[in-house]
Amino acid sequence: xxxxxxxxxxxxxxxxxxxxxxxxxxxxxxxxxxxxxxxxxxxxxxxxxxxxxxxxxxxxxxxxxxxxxxxxxxxxxxxxxxxxxxxxxxxxxxxxxxxxxxxxxxxxxxxxxxx
Amino acid sequence: xxxxxxxxxxxxxxxxxxxxxxxxxxxxxxxxxxxxxxxxxxxxxxxxxxxxxxxxxxxxxxxxxxxxxxxxxxxxxxxxxxxxxxxxxxxxxxxxxxxxxxxxxxxxxxxxxx
Numbered sequence: 429x430x431x432x433x434x435x436x437x438x439x440x441x442x443x444x445x446x447x448x449x450x451x452x453x454x455x456x457x458x459x460x461x462x463x464x465x466x467x468x469x470x471x472x473x474x475x476x477x478x479x480x481x482x483x484x485x486x487x488x489x490x491x492x493x494x495x496x497x498x499x500x501x502x503x504x505x506x507x508x509x510x511x512x513x514x515x516x517x518x519x520x521x522x523x524x525x526x527x528x529x530x531x532x533x534x535x536x537x538x539x540x541x542x543x
Numbered sequence: 544x545x546x547x548x549x550x551x552x553x554x555x556x557x558x559x560x561x562x563x564x565x566x567x568x569x570x571x572x573x574x575x576x577x578x579x580x581x582x583x584x585x586x587x588x589x590x591x592x593x594x595x596x597x598x599x600x601x602x603x604x605x606x607x608x609x610x611x612x613x614x615x616x617x618x619x620x621x622x623x624x625x626x627x628x629x630x631x632x633x634x635x636x637x638x639x640x641x642x643x644x645x646x647x648x649x650x651x652x653x654x655x656x657x
Contacts (some may be wrong), residue, residue: 437583460643471547471634471648472586479643518585522643528574528593529638531646533585 430455430521432502434534442542447491447506449537451519454500460522461502462531463493467515475517478502489513514541545569547649549635555655556625563621564652568637575618576646577610578634579603586634592618625656 435450453459460479464472476487483495493504504517516538520531548567556562568575573594578586589608591599594615604610607625612618622629632653636646 462645464648469650469653471549471650472636472646473648474645477643477645520585528576528591528598529642529644529646530576530588530591530599531586532588535585536583 430459430523430532432461432519432521432532432534434519434537436537437535438538438540440540440542441509443511444508447504447509447513447539449504449517449519449539451493451502451504451534452500453502453519453521455521461493461495462520462522463487463491463502463504464518464520464533465489465515466518466536472518475504509539509541511541511543514539547635547637547647549633549649549652551652552650553653553655555657557657558625558627560625561621561623562625562654563619564633564635564654566618566620566635566649568617568635569647570616571639572637572647573615573640574638575612576636576638577618577620578636580632580634580651581630589620622654625654627656630654630656 431454462477463475476485478495486492519534523530575592577589580586592612607623610620632651634651636648638644
């Protein structure tokens with residue numbers, strides 16, 4: 429079964445600092461990987477996705493992620509954090525084994541941005 | 544495209560009562576998913592529809608849970624004889640048939656069982 433592991437349930441950065449949220453995946457087939465963001469009491473919004481094209485994927489709000497097969501990683505980065513980036517971030521892997529586009533999510537990383 | 548709509552947004556009920564949630568997906572999406580999210584956790588898959596056919600159910604979906612999508616459009620998720628452990632956010636999502644199509648999520652229905 430496919431899975432993702434997010435290292436660090438809470439990450440705190442200063443405004444203007446680099447954001448790095450870690451995600452490692454486990455998959456027996458080339459994966460499709462996603463990052464979603466969730467603001468309090470809201471649903472999930474797609475930030476970006478990797479679907480076997482370019483390994484460096486750019487998303488919304490200045491975020492990007494790099495697929496590294498050798499490290500089985502798909503870490504999310506942003507060069508300069510803004511207060512509005514404070515939210516929970518979820519990495520997910522797509523089930524290509526017949527479950528439609530079913531996603532399996534990690535446990536999430538809460539990002540805190542401090543002045 | 545008005546996005547995925549879920550109702551009600553919040554539901555407080557007493558243990559043992561039945562509750563029903565409704566999801567209206569993006570109109571052109573054939574696939575519809577239900578997830579459950581508890582505090583501090585990622586969403587957990589419950590079930591998936593392709594049009595009106597329920598193609599997959601998680602073992603998390605006990606006999607007290609039932610989901611339908613009668614005409615391949617909106618879907619309902621019913622929980623019978625609610626328990627305190629059912630308290631969670633219930634998320635609905637839809638997607639196209641395209642293999643790399645992402646899931647579009649609604650804002651969720653938060654259930655509190657007293």
